[in-house]
Amino acid sequence: MTKNHHAKSFLFLLPALIIFLFVVVVPFFRGVTISMTSWDGLAKNMNFVGMENYKRIFSTDTILTPLKNSLQFTAITLIFDNILGLALAVLLVASTRRASFLRVAFFMPFIISLVVSSYMWTYLYSSVLYPVFGLQNPLGNPETSNLGVALISVWRNSGYCMLIYIAGLKSIPDSLYEAARVEGAGRIASFFKVTLPLLVPSLSINITLILAWGLKEFDTVMVATGGGPGRSSMSLAFYVYKTTFVWNKAGYGQAIAVVMMLFIVTVSTIVARALRSREVEL
Amino acid sequence: MTITRNKITALLVRTLFLGALLLFFFSPFYVQFIYAFKTRADVAVTGLSFPTSLTFINFRNAFDGTSLFPAFVRTSIVTLFVVFILQTTGAMAAWIIARNQKNRVYNSLYYIFLAAIILPFQVVMLPLYTQFREMSMLNTLQGLILGIAGFQLAYNIFLMTGFIKTVPLELEEASLMDGAGQWTTFWKIVYPLLKPITMTTLVLNFLSAWNDFMIAVVVGFKESVRTLQYALYMFFGQYSTRIHEAFAAFIIAVLPVVILYIVLQKYIVDGLTSGAVKG
Numbered sequence: 001m002t003k004n005h006h007a008k009s010f011l012f013l014l015p016a017l018i019i020f021l022f023v024v025v026v027p028f029f030r031g032v033t034i035s036m037t038s039w040d041g042l043a044k045n046m047n048f049v050g051m052e053n054y055k056r057i058f059s060t061d062t063i064l065t066p067l068k069n070s071l072q073f074t075a076i077t078l079i080f081d082n083i084l085g086l087a088l089a090v091l092l093v094a095s096t097r098r099a100s101f102l103r104v105a106f107f108m109p110f111i112i113s114l115v116v117s118s119y120m121w122t123y124l125y126s127s128v129l130y131p132v133f134g135l136q137n138p139l140g141n142p143e144t145s146n147l148g149v150a151l152i153s154v155w156r157n158s159g160y161c162m163l164i165y166i167a168g169l170k171s172i173p174d175s176l177y178e179a180a181r182v183e184g185a186g187r188i189a190s191f192f193k194v195t196l197p198l199l200v201p202s203l204s205i206n207i208t209l210i211l212a213w214g215l216k217e218f219d220t221v222m223v224a225t226g227g228g229p230g231r232s233s234m235s236l237a238f239y240v241y242k243t244t245f246v247w248n249k250a251g252y253g254q255a256i257a258v259v260m261m262l263f264i265v266t267v268s269t270i271v272a273r274a275l276r277s278r279e280v281e282l
Numbered sequence: 283m284t285i286t287r288n289k290i291t292a293l294l295v296r297t298l299f300l301g302a303l304l305l306f307f308f309s310p311f312y313v314q315f316i317y318a319f320k321t322r323a324d325v326a327v328t329g330l331s332f333p334t335s336l337t338f339i340n341f342r343n344a345f346d347g348t349s350l351f352p353a354f355v356r357t358s359i360v361t362l363f364v365v366f367i368l369q370t371t372g373a374m375a376a377w378i379i380a381r382n383q384k385n386r387v388y389n390s391l392y393y394i395f396l397a398a399i400i401l402p403f404q405v406v407m408l409p410l411y412t413q414f415r416e417m418s419m420l421n422t423l424q425g426l427i428l429g430i431a432g433f434q435l436a437y438n439i440f441l442m443t444g445f446i447k448t449v450p451l452e453l454e455e456a457s458l459m460d461g462a463g464q465w466t467t468f469w470k471i472v473y474p475l476l477k478p479i480t481m482t483t484l485v486l487n488f489l490s491a492w493n494d495f496m497i498a499v500v501v502g503f504k505e506s507v508r509t510l511q512y513a514l515y516m517f518f519g520q521y522s523t524r525i526h527e528a529f530a531a532f533i534i535a536v537l538p539v540v541i542l543y544i545v546l547q548k549y550i551v552d553g554l555t556s557g558a559v560k561g
Contacts, residue, residue: 008464009378013391016375016435019367023432024398027409034409041408084303091300104547106307111543111550113493115511116532119518120310123525128313132330155307163551216402219495223515240404241499250408257404264402 034254041250053255063256065231066239069146073235074214076150077157081210082203084154085161090191092162093169103166107159114156114219121152122224139225142232149224149233153217161206168202169195204275211271215264236260317529325526340530349505350531353513357492358538360427360509364491367431368438369480376442377468381451392443398436406433407500414501421504429497434490438483445479446472481549485542492539510535 035053037046057063088106092099109117125137125148138148172195180190218237221227227234227242234242240260244253317325319336328334345351379395382388410429411420419425453475457467473480495511502509508516514535518528543550 009382012374012464012468013378013388016371016439017391019371019428019432020395020398020435022413023410023429024401024406024436025394027406027413028401030409030413031405034412041412087299088303091296091303104544106303107551108311108540108543109307111489111493111539112536113495113511113539115493115495115515116535117310119514119528120314120532123317123528124310124313127525128330155310158307212400216404218403222499223495237402237404241407244408245411245500254408257402257407261402261405265400268400 084158089165118223145233344527357510372438380446
């Protein structure tokens with residue numbers, strides 16, 4: 001290829017690159033700088049304080065509540081999104097008209113915005129759950145608020161897991177089921193011996209995605225509870241927002257954001273590695 | 283005899299289970315429908331039973347003279363631009379990256395884009411806000427469009443690059459040999475071949491722009507630029523008792539994405555699963 005050709009190639013890439021540099025890369029590096037200041041987000045000057053903010057994150061325990069909430073939220077969504085997703089996939093994998101209609105319907109919550117789904121559930125909790133079923137609104141109680149928020153997410157994301165599992169189920173060759181039957185395996189045995197092991201790649205995808213989404217959860221918390229009552233449903237991402245924009249501790253909030261990012265990257269990498277090594281074994 | 287009984291039990295368990303799932307997944311939609319199409323007085327008397335006559339008063343009250351209709355228009359504009367920017371710049375960049383895999387610069391750029399996918403928005407939230415403020419782009423539709431598009435770009439490039447690698451080179455090489463420029467070759471020859479993936483990204487980009495809340499909260503919070511999701515948040519946060527109008531507004535707010543999903547469901551399902559399986 002000629003030099004001219006390469007120059008032209010680069011021009012093709014340029015618009016994307018400019019937008020990406022402007023919105024992601026430059027802010028990312030500026031963010032690292034801001035995290036080492038005591039800036040309030042408004043003042044003209046920033047005071048450089050070195051690693052002070054980071055030391056403070058690890059020496060006080062204010063981050064523990066949001067961290068615990070985010071981990072609990074992620075654990076709940078990981079478990080229930082996958083169980084419901086797998087159950088739906090097994091029930092609806094058939095290529096009948098009814099199954100395909102239900103697949104479309106069960107995926108519907110995923111395309112609706114988090115603001116709308118959070119409000120729908122907030123109203124459902126407050127205006128239907130108690131008057132109709134006599135159940136207390138989980139969002140009003142600090143013991144259950146985080147669970148109540150997680151349930152909204154389970155409702156929304158299970159359909160996504162379902163689709164990934166259906167793709168996985170469809171990729172399992174019928175010959176394997178026949179072989180299992182020839183060897184005398186019943187339907188339940190062949191589910192555990194054939195289906196589940198071969199669904200590990202789908203499980204990996206679902207775990208990786210739900211994990212990342214769970215640790216980054218923001219919209220649902222802000223809309224459904226605002227992190228409350230108290231801080232009982234405050235997630236990491238919403239805690240960063242509150243610290244930075246509401247409590248005007250921009251430098252400190254930015255440091256929490258950096259720690260949060262490192263945490264997500266580390267956890268995701270470890271989990272992805274572990275899952276990949278398991279896939280190879282199988 | 284035992285076999286048939288087992289079969290009946292299995293069918294019963296299956297049906298009950300599916301019934302419970304249907305109840306959990308669809309009761310929100312049912313309640314939404316009931317509240318949106320009944321008046322407050324009607325709900326007080328008949329509760330959650332199916333409405334005997336439909337009223338549209340809640341829809342009128344939600345949109346007539348409130349901040350929600352202008353927000354709907356703004357969201358449409360923002361979505362249109364975000365989708366256009368991503369469908370063009372993302373595909374162009376992905377083509378160059380996919381066709382120059384041996385080039386060190388393009389290859390490392392690809393990995394930078396890949397790494398950006400996992401980045402939580404919070405880590406660029408404040409610096410982006412500061413940067414937009416300095417450049418007078420805070421609380422402008424341009425800023426909002428750029429912010430949403432910029433944050434979606436990496437995922438677009440990842441999906442597109444993966445697809446373009448599977449598209450054979452012959453056609454575009456022939457076109458370049460014939461003396462057609464890169465611009466013509468890309469838009470006339472390559473882009474039409476990318477239709478399966480561009481349809482998928484079209485749906486995904488539409489969803490992320492239409493449903494965006496997080497970025498709007500940070501760079502588009504003033505009333506004059508509020509998009510629909512943020513406007514809904516402000517409006518019903520303030521008037522939390524206007525539940526009938528709320529559900530009517532939600533129906534209108536999700537209508538565009540529901541229509542898009544129903545029309546293009548094949549692409550979104552194929553794309554989500556194939557893209558994810560490859561990744």
